[in-house]
Amino acid sequence: MSLPAGATAWIVSDGTRGMEVQSLALARALGLDPVVKRIRPAPWLRAFPSLGCCRAVPSSAGGDTLAPPWPDLVIGCGRRNAGAVLSIKARSRGRSFAVQIQDPRLDPALFDALVVPEHDPVRGANVVLTTGSLNGIFALDLKNEAKRFEDLIGKLPTPRVLVSVGGPTRRSRVDPALADRFAENLKRLMDSGGGLMMTTSRRTPDHLVRALRELADDSESALLWNGEGENPYLGFLGAADTIVVTSDSVNMTSEACSTGKGVYVADLLRPSGRIGIFQRTLPARGLTRPFSGEAAPFAYDPLRDAELAADGVRRLFAAAGR
Known part of the structure; x- marks a missing residue:
């Protein structure tokens, strides 16, 4: 299963490296060449991300411009960027498939796909579970x-x-x-x-x-x-x-x-x-x-969480009729 040829994607990021790395890893595992939109999250959206569902609420308080043409997917990581993800979904009238990484402590149904590690408690039909955090290793x-x-x-x-x-x-x-x-x-x-x-x-x-x-x-x-x-x-x-x-x-x-x-x-x-x-x-x-002073090699199946998450996002994207 793959995304449509030429699908476009934005990553919304406040510049926090650990969060941006996860968003980039997912986008690349999806086969996308994303545009990174570095923003200054609006204080009201940081405090109350669900306000982003209202089209009248600005997506950010500064940084890169968030305006049409809207992308096919918008990806964010961390609660502080979740409001901007929801705002882009709302302002695009649902054109932008909203993917949120990490539990934003909101109703998961507000997003099209929610990618979270197993140690986060949130569950739902659109929740994709991973073992740990995403990376491009x-x-x-x-x-x-x-x-x-x-x-x-x-x-x-x-x-x-x-x-x-x-x-x-x-x-x-x-x-x-x-x-x-x-x-x-x-x-x-x-x-x-x-x-x-x-x-x-x-x-x-x-x-x-x-x-x-x-x-x-x-x-x-x-x-x-x-x-x-x-x-x-x-x-x-x-x-x-x-x-x-x-x-x-x-x-x-x-x-x-x-x-x-x-x-x-x-x-x-x-x-x-x-x-x-x-x-x-x-x-x-x-x-x-x-670790107790020794570090001998041992074998295991390495994590492939970004690939696993990408498979889940593709499934949800297709199920949504995109």
């Missing part, structure tokens, strides 16, 4: 990405391990004892003969960044990307034999589990709420293992 040539960063990676011994480090969430702070144990386990892993390719996020606490920097400075078997120049993350994914990721991020863990490489999860905090449900689901399905 499945479509990338990761080996070629690794070659692009050979000058950076080549000096490291094998087997090589990507270490992807997050930080606190809105619900939980980093536990210093867990962070110390994590750093110690990384040292054990490096001492076993492997090479570490480490990346941090904007959420990573300064004290943990310093510990990782010391680990990299004290050994030629580890490197920590310093944030300068092109981000080597995809190259690290391609060069890695296994992956260690912290448990605070659904996106990072989903990306890791989309590679087919053994994924080990380390706690910097105790995941709770929906992230906690997600992280408990993965080892039960054989997708991840806990």
Whole structure:
């Protein structure tokens, strides 16, 4: 099943990278070349997204123009963009098939398709369920990405391990004892003969960044990307034999589990709420293992959530008589 030839698509985004990446992954899995509309969500639509169902309500408070000709599909991710998705559907008089990624905590029937991970509670006839968050890892040539960063990676011994480090969430702070144990386990892993390719996020606490920097400075078997120049993350994914990721991020863990490489999860905090449900689901399905200083390869069927979501959206698009 495929979309009509020449189908057009918009992605509405407030510029948040993690949300925009998911929208792009879905559009590309659908075989679309989307136009990204970066907007400033109107405050009233952020607070009350269902107001977007009224054609008289503007779709945004600034940014790219949202005006005819309307696209065949409009895709948004996250509650803050949901009002704009509904507004475009309303203003186009239903011409634009409205696809929302992540649970906007609204009646799912307001959208034509709702794509949510299983750890979100919303269900319905137009709800497409995935295991984790959407990404385009499945479509990338990761080996070629690794070659692009050979000058950076080549000096490291094998087997090589990507270490992807997050930080606190809105619900939980980093536990210093867990962070110390994590750093110690990384040292054990490096001492076993492997090479570490480490990346941090904007959420990573300064004290943990310093510990990782010391680990990299004290050994030629580890490197920590310093944030300068092109981000080597995809190259690290391609060069890695296994992956260690912290448990605070659904996106990072989903990306890791989309590679087919053994994924080990380390706690910097105790995941709770929906992230906690997600992280408990993965080892039960054989997708991840806990990290305790070892990271041997293991096999599993990698996630293909963007492709799965695209199949569901195509089905709903066809059922709607598009």
